[in-house]
Amino acid sequence: MATVTLIEPQSAPAQPRLNYLTEKTGLMSWLFTTDHKRIGLLYVFSITFFFFFGGFFALLMRLHLLLPQGWLFGHETYNKLFTMHGIIMVWFFLIPSIPNTLGNFVLPMMIGAKDLAFPKLNLLSWYIFMLGGMTTLYALVRGGVDTGWTFYTPFSTSYSTSFVITAAVGILIAGFSSILTGLNFIATVHRMRAPGLTWFRLPIFIWSTYATSLILVLATPVLAITLAMIGIERIFQVGIFDPALGGDPVLFQHMFWFYSHPAVYIMVLPAMAVVSEIIPTFSRKPIFGYKAVAFSSMAIAILGFLVWGHHMFVAGESAYAAMTFSFLSYMVAIPSAIKVFNWTATMYRGSVQLDTPMLYAIGFVALFTIGGMTGLFLAALGIDVHVTDTYFVIAHFHYIMVGGTVMAFLGGVHYWWPKISGKMYPEFLAKLSALTVFLGFNLTFFPQFILGYMGMPRRYAAYPPEFQVLNVLSTAGASILGVGYVVPLIYLMWAWKYGESAPDNPWRTTGLEWKTPSPPPKHNFEETPVVTWKAYDFEAQKEELHLG
């Protein structure tokens, strides 16, 4: 982290101007910072670490599955690998990924604020997150967990001999970080908007992040309760979920998915937020159907709470409950469809420039569409019976989580990189790795749809030989995907030190965050901006942007 402070002053202005990176230096200035931009960077380092950690486990699993009987690990180790992959990726990468890094960094700037509403709470949130992460890593070092990230009972409470409680405590702690961040964002959006920045002048990024924050605050406590109940049952043998003690194992699934389905939207709404900024910028047009897109974020946040039962169509819930959840699952698909159509319509008759962030954004739209459409299969009761708990589901949610969220995250990192670091990255290499990620991703996960339809169950450490060809293809794809993720890590670090200086507004776009220097000064704006235009209003700013 100390190296971060070695940034040379900007060369463009006559006298070196202090920015948030240079105004204070030294390790302590980072560990005790309350600057939302620095905290955003603390999160970037943390989640990047967790991403490559969890990704490494995924790679090991894919290598193991090259042979039908498996060849690298025993079954117990394999089970621990997929469990830790899931836990790390869901709670320590995907959920904090976009909101806590890019959200932290750009949200205050986008609304013309100096910082978040509660800067100290923001720093506390990072410490809590790290404490949760370290606790979970401790569970891993001690011997790992073998329950799957879903902790299904009574296996997790009465049968597993692994470090279930330690991991659950780690996740529970990290949950408080989510709640604090959500609370902070909600308060900030309500109270800190610049003069003139009414709700319908907000960029879609703010709408989507706001919707995400609502879910964070409302759903995460249910996760905490559920994990606490697991602990109580394991330690004190109180019958909650284990029927041998008088509990109900399906109750656990209801409670778990009551959090974890909304959590899916915690992961994907911020991705939609990023893409809703990139596409207008690189089409040089306002987002199509602004209100439809904004309201669809809110609709997803609300309806997302009502569909948890679609994870349980074969778990023993009543047929009528299943029918209701199926219907509501189709309803939540409508706002997603609205967004996809509006993103594509934004490009129509635009001035489209395929720079790296735009490549990622278009890749997102394509992969999210495939992920969403296969969701329609899973929402159909009769179809779900066959494909649930198979690789079809694995492929489906990786299209949303990796094809969607990770693509958008990388797109966002490239989009705001000039603002964050004050440097440009090597464009050709960046485009090349965006393409690598797209191809590697599809080769990894598309075969898994077919595997699932053929009937290969998920969480199998070994599999019948007829599934081998598709597994080998998937492993080949994973290796390509791995390269696609490592290359940006390298060139972005290189660019931080050696990249060309970035102009304040390299993409010539409209957001308030581009009206501050790159990198921004500590308090973002020299003077508080007054907003008289709508979001993405290129027409109103064409003089300033030298357009037309």
Next chain:
Amino acid sequence: MTCLSLLLQGSVTHEYNLFFWAMVALCSTVGTGIAAFLIYCAWHYRRRSADELPSQLALNIPAEVTWIALPTLLFITMFAYGVKIYFDLERPPDNSEDVYVVAKQWMWKTQHLGGQREIDTLHVPVGRAIRLNLISQDVIHSFFVPAFRIKQDVLPRRYTSIWFKATVPGTYHLFCAEYCGTEHSQMIGWIYAMDPKDYQTWLQQGAAEGSLASTGEKLFHQFGCGNCHHFSGHGRGPNLRGLYQRPVQLSSGEIVIADETYIRESILQSRAKIAQGFQPIMPIFQGQLSEEQVAALIAYIKAIGPAPGGEMPSGPGEEMGDYGGITPDLSHPASPATAQPKPGVR
């Protein structure tokens, strides 16, 4: 033999495939359309000069309405068809044959009505609907036969069920689809769908100790159940004749349907639900009976059936030995000719 997916092996497989591939066709058409439109826009509207400012058109109400309404209609259609297939799976045909399945870490134990027991295999006749009564001895498992497009989680202490009808003789994979611990991926069995004649031969080779219901009857006597549960008049316990699938008024005021789960619980945790008018005096059999034995008792209680025409039931109990899946027409639980227990055993 281990043919997987595209053939039509199960009763719902055909309808399932039709729906699935119609969805594939529809979604790939729409998806290709969106991809083509993205590529068209990226190429046709590419930025031609660095300063250009395109038309700022950003709203078209008819377009918005269209792309909200069309997906909604399509989604409701998909929903309805999905429900239809699911409800077909939920309701077994009347003449389906019961098979009892006990799942445990990490094996499948199956019991036929004829008393044949198998481990990790299940032999079934082609053309006959099979209703599986599933229960787990430990954690949650899931009974998954890809070729028949069926899957049902197997829960501890609660019966779940699903049915299928094999249409093509063959050997099909049975997978555990719910993660259940270390050897989850080894919890694999085979379904042998046989020509009905071969199946009869197989049944006769396998039947050793009498039908499942007769095993249940033996247990019924061994544990002295008949001391209280009289089949005539009033005992200290409820008369079990025709109990299966009948609504039972409980002393709590609640009314429950006497399904497999209720009967099982009433045997093992007898005081959990007390039928109205009876005292909670029945011993608790938890730990004394295995899941297989409970299944046999359930099969016996189902086989008793209602009292025929108000007559006193009669006939030797040994007839129960003939009962079961050996000849298909004897397998109706209510078939009076074969389902007569010893009257009023004390």
